[in-house]
Amino acid sequence: MSSSWTPDESPGTLLAEKGWLQGTVVSAVAYGIDVALYCMCFHLLFRQMTRTNYKKHLPLLLYITVTFILSTLFMATLAEFTQLAFIQDRNYPGGPNAFENNMFAIPIDNLGNVSGLITMILSDGLVVWRCMVIYRGCRVPLWIVMVFPSLIFLASVGLGIMWILQVTTTSPYFSSTNINYTVPYLSVSLALNIIITIIIVLRLLTYRYRISRVLGSSYGTQYTSIAAMIIESAALYSAFSVAFLTLFLLNNPISETFIESLTQVQIIAMLLIVFRVAQGKGWSQDTASKVMTSRPSVQPIRMGDFRSGSRDASKAFADSSITVTHETYKIGDGDWLERVNVAAVK
Template sequence: MSAEFQHGWYIGNICVSILYGKSIPYLSELKAAVLTRTGHAIGMELVIYGVSMRTLFRRKTQHRSKKDMFFVVFSTILLLCCTINLASDCFFGEEWWIVNGGSEQWFADNVSAWYQTWASAVNVLVQLLADGFLIYRCFVLWDSYLVVPLPCLVWLACLGIGITTLYYSGSPGGDDFAGLALQTSTAYLACTMAINFSMTALIVARILYFARTTGRMLANGSTRQYFGVIAMVVESAALYTVFSLMYLITFAIGSDLSALFMSFYAMFTVISPQLIIMRVVTGSAWSRTTHNDLATISFADHPVSTNVTSGSRTLNNTGHIAMSQTSFREGSVGDMTFETKHAKGSAFDVV
């Protein structure tokens, strides 16, 4: 392997180690900052996981739903898979550079070692979980089953191609960067990229649509958590999509930079779903009722005026509806006033 490939692999491992976490001396301050009071970097992955678990386990047992327990299991699986992948890459790098002096022959002989195959299997599992979760989040925002069937079919194709890729890359003499393993890996990455890009585009489009129809009616900043740039990047798993695209391009053209982007791609396959889960458990993420809730808030906070035939109807902030000289085809209705009570559960009183 070229020096550029080895540099990319080394820098990628270092960056992944930083993103994963270096030490956790103060678990009680996970939510406060990425740096602890001792100055040691915790790492994005461990911070996100810690905040999510702390939020979930602070709830009383009787208040935890099945969805909460799903998030606990799902997040823990992602963390364990990330840990296995990082440990495998670090051990492989140590054997390659320190023990064997960066020998190209050693790399060719051991790239399909059992622990590397194990790490590859873990990566496939994480990617399938992340893609499935992204499909689910797209369904939540659109609240329609029409966005589900085609991505699910592509997901099933990813499952089959991923197993085939593991077979070829894990066989004796197999290499992800050559032969049939290279071809199947490219097909696999293309399928996952299709899911990532389409789901990200649909989620961003949905959020922008809501921002135009609802967000502009609320000027008090209450929609920032739903329509802000950070919210859009996290909800759409944009970082996961960006790094998967960069890795696919460099891998397909045979660039040695693929070793660098491979590390970021593998890491953000874990971090992006974890970010979404953290927003969900802390109550900042989109749900299937968010749009209706925002519409209700905007209706309550702003006067609404509509014209009906030749008359007018006005709802003001005091809860009064005034109708004057309103015509309904043949005949007319005189001046009427409807008064609403602000008490919960009250109906309209006709005066």
């Protein structure tokens, strides 16, 4: 009897098969997070939707529903393709790794590839939209800020179409044509997300510095905290993409773990943005006006004007007055910041 049940395959082949199988598991875990986030986002948006604001919430509801359906299709096809390679067709010459490379263009896998591509395009479009929202009202014209990211987004869409046409006939790891569109497409998509991550974080850091310099670091933290910057800029997906692309260019078999779960991670980053928007914590067109003002005023308020409160407090301040002073500071980009001082005067 043999002392080992290890198949007669090279260590590199076995490592590639391990990476593929583990990628399916990681993708399933990420999909579970997608399900939870989708339900939370849908509940919040649907609960807030009324006859007057449905035009604001309905597009987001449709958006997250379409991407969730696509992510479900991707997960189902990934599970089916993995089952074919490791169970039904496990005697394929060369094993599951050879099956993946040679059968990449079968219909079930093409459905998953198309679903994944559309999901990535929709997710990239969302971060471009968030960048536009965050920079609206900036002193620099919006089109100057958005022209470069928009061009990269269009290039990503074009390369994605070329990639999907290519993988319908061959594996993304081995191309029979002169150009393998896998690396160019994923590189452009990654570049788009990194650039948008940087410019969104710079915008939020600028606001954070200007606000904290006047009122302290706790003011406006729901919009400018580190967590807010990570979520708003989809930094999670950017970090995951860098890890995948680095391993892919090094021809490391573990890159298969990342490529299979890349779509679900991107959806997690997208749903986190939508969840913040649904909670009212996401940066919107009105955020700057919420924390800025341009009208200084001073208003005295006497304790006798209050009709509620304890008797002791009313007695203690019966002959006192409270002066509320509004101080304004210019913090750049044509914005003004207001600080409220409350002082009791005998």
